Amino acid sequence: MPLSEIAFYVFSAGAIVCALLTITRKSAVVSALMLVLTFCFLAAIYLTLQAQFLAVVQVAVYAGAIMVLVLFVIMLLNLESEDIRVTNNWKAIVGILAALGVLAQILAMIFLSQDKLPKSINPAAAVLGTTESVGRALYTGYSFPFEMASLILISAAVGAIILAKKKLV
């Protein structure tokens, strides 16, 4: 088995274990830190796909910016640990069944269409994942949505400040 394949399975196992820890830990801080680890493992999986630019953005934006914001809010609210015992058994069974149903459905779809999927990574992929080529696409063909993204960000920033202000106007 080549090294890139071993790396993929190791990182996938890490991501899945950390994701499971995220949803099972009582303390919100531990959950958040596990989620940071999950995002780092996902960035490593992006690297095995030769998407270097998005791997770096994943670490910077998700593991960096977003999760630091979440940790700040947890710290500000000073929450006690949540009691995660399930109180309503019937609801829990329905929830688990729905989740397993979705998983079975997606996996069945993947399995049934397996021979229609591309067999190996496209030879062009190594070039497509670089900062240069993603940047070129963003500033040429996708320049309008790129500018619109700045509008989304500024409106979100203004909205967040107004929502979190002491007195709503």
Added chain:
Amino acid sequence: MAPLSHYLAVSAILFVIGTVGVLFRRNAIIIFMCVELMLNAVNLTLIAFAQFLGDQTGQILVFFVMTVAAAEAAVGLAIIIALFRNKQTVDVTKMNILKW
């Protein structure tokens, strides 16, 4: 190189873990983090398809998903702070003011 179906399977598993978290947790911040996990699972699918098909559009879409996720994080956390200021809790089962 691992086959595409394995990437898709990992993504599906992460997505379902996120779904279970949203369904079972009561802390609004953890529910919010589970939504982020689901977004990331979908990003993995998009990047895997983009690289296996040799089409860059998938990567561009992931870039915009990340932008919107950052905006969503800011607004979502502001809403959680506003909720906490009103009810002194982030337990979603206690936020039933619109319920009969």
